[in-house]
Amino acid sequence: MHINLTAVAKANAGFLERVKAASGQDVAQCYQCGKCTAGCPVGYAMDEPPTRIMRLLQLSLKDEVLNSNAIWLCSTCATCTTRCPKDIDIAGVMDSLRIMAKREGRIKAVRSIDLFNDVFLGSVRKYGRVHELGVGMGHNLRTYKPFKDADIGTGLMLKGRMKLLPSKIKGQGEIARIFNEVRKLEEAE
Amino acid sequence: MKYAYYPGCSLHATAREYDQSTREVCSALGIELIEIPDWSCCGATSAHSTSHLLSVALPARNLTLAGKMGLDIAVPCAACYQRLRYAQIELDQNEGVREKVAAVTGTVYENKADVKSLLEVVASLDPEYLKSKIVRPLDGLKAVCYYGCLLVRPPRVTGFDDPEDPQTMDNLMRACGAEALDWGYKTECCGASMGISNEAITLKLVRDILQVAEKAGADCLVAACPLCQSNLDSRQTHINRAFGTGFKMPVLYFTQLIGLALGIEPARLGLKSHFVATAGIVKFAT
Structure with missing residues (x-):
């Protein structure tokens, strides 16, 4: 699948800022170490495990994030938040994403x-x-x-x-x- | 020692035995619990998955009620505990949230009551005093202590024990004469409310926990959360059916085991209302 990232970033302008404002977290800090996914108890069942959600966010791929089953399967156990070397509250970001997805009526994943x-x-x-x-x-x-x-x-x-x-x-x-x-x-x- | 007691919704129904054993143990140890009058639900995961403001406003009402009593709050349920702590931190540190909560509740929040987990409250007793009260030590009992997620995570919110290898419950079990085994699944997730909304996931997570507990050589699991206990205990039949396993692992609340060691009658600790029988564990208290 080919995605034109420049076009996506343009179309979804403001999405990353809204996530930041809602969660108080700067996902740009994520350097993709994968610790969050390694410790995630539900990662095995997710279409986009936490590390990928962070990367998709950095690229403003709004549909891929808000339509994922991952944001709903997250049990908010906060293992990711506890272990993140960049101190990002990943479980908090998941909360904000669930709330956004629900307000946009994107609830069919789970x-x-x-x-x-x-x-x-x-x-x-x-x-x-x-x-x-x-x-x-x-x-x-x-x-x-x-x-x-x-x-x-x-x-x-x-x-x-x-x-x-x-x-x-x-x-x-x-x-x-x-x-x-x-x-x-x-x-x- | 006197605390405002916030039982939470489960302790009035599916986790009655946690409420019962909590009251019995606290009374025997001189910890006075006064139930917060007309307390309401903390909102749990459903609130913070739906609205950040709602997830702070619902606990705020309870924090205010406890504040009026002039007492710190003791919370047996891990989920309620974490939600009350989280709300308190937000209200203390985030002025915008504080103003909005005042607007939606119609009450100005004042930080008066500190929120403590019941585990923390019991563990704050002088260990020598606790030992002096033990009349039926649990000699020979091999237990694995299961803390789950919300008692210890995220540490910014909870922060009373190590989030990867907590020891508070282990030390209490040792004080009661039991052997607290070292094992790796102390703080793994049980799937929480997914037992209802997505059972396949909960069954897999609980299967893993039971497997590691069994390998460690445990006679029983010790829990400190009504939802963890319920998932670990009542879903074993479903797990055995789904995975062809043969688990029959008793899952007790830490208050029930302390109660036994204190010489309290098993019937008064709700030990007959489990799915996996606890009779084999009761026998250790001699």
């Missing part, structure tokens, strides 16, 4: 992970705390796998480790307010 985040935060917003059973079942239904982990769920229930009903905190209104205000502020930006 839809189930994005869905999990939505269902999880929906629970927090509604009750102030996560209702684990509701999140597990909500995620199963929305991924069309209603019986996934049914054995574990049943086990937890029999062991008294599953709360059937959610418990709402008194300050639930404060939590809903935080969600609303964050959205307003970010939309205005």
Whole structure:
């Protein structure tokens, strides 16, 4: 595959600066030693492991980065961040990239992970705390796998480790307010 | 010793035995825990994957509540711990974020409460005092301590132990009479919430951890995080089915093992609610 890097850089002008502003990290510092990928527990399943994500960023290859499954599979374990000899918070960059990809509607790479985040935060917003059973079942239904982990769920229930009903905190209104205000502020930006 | 206690969502449900054993052990060791009234979720990975501001604003509410109590915070869950620490650092060092958080929460944050992991809190006791309380030492028990990711990484945020070869839990286990084995997977990732959203990855990561633990000759794994414990314990049947392995490795919370050594009844430590039976481990406490 041939890519005209000059044209790409022109077309995606400002992308690198936005990543820098969002993450506070200067990816130009990366000299491709590969330590992040060597230690990445999920690197084996990524289309573009962390070292390559850093290089793609340096070249402003926005589509390759934001459409990758890597930014979603990253478990934010921060092994990369801890070991980077140039002190780049790579896991922090991955966070910023996920957020950018979601805002641009680029979520098809690993839809189930994005869905999990939505269902999880929906629970927090509604009750102030996560209702684990509701999140597990909500995620199963929305991924069309209603019986996934049914054995574990049943086990937890029999062991008294599953709360059937959610418990709402008194300050639930404060939590809903935080969600609303964050959205307003970010939309205005 | 008195702390504001932030159990987090899991400890009220799927990790009830971590909550139970935490309360039992702290009470036996003279650590008073006062649950933060009306605490809310820290937002976990889903919040910081969605919005940076949200990931700081959600913990900020809890930091403020604890600040009003005038106490430092003890956090048993590794994920909650790291999110509260991260939010605190952002609020202290980033004025722009502080102003935005004030706008969205309607409260001005003041840095009053320090955030500590429960592991750190228990380890801060005088080792001689802890040893004096041990009535049923875990003689002969070979344990591997599993710290996972978020207790020790990134060190800029956590910073209470070595991120590659932490020793805090190992030393506690030794104080309880157990042998803490040296092994290489102390801080490898278990896949966290991918157990739900992408199970194949979690199964592979946990398989690797169990394999190394078994090779090291461990009788059990010791955990300090509800999600790690759940992935390591409850998914062993799925792992055995997927990889043709035969794992039956008990995974206990460090508080459960300390509780046993302190002479607390196993039933009061939630030792009957595991997927892999813990009876073989309970026998070591003599």
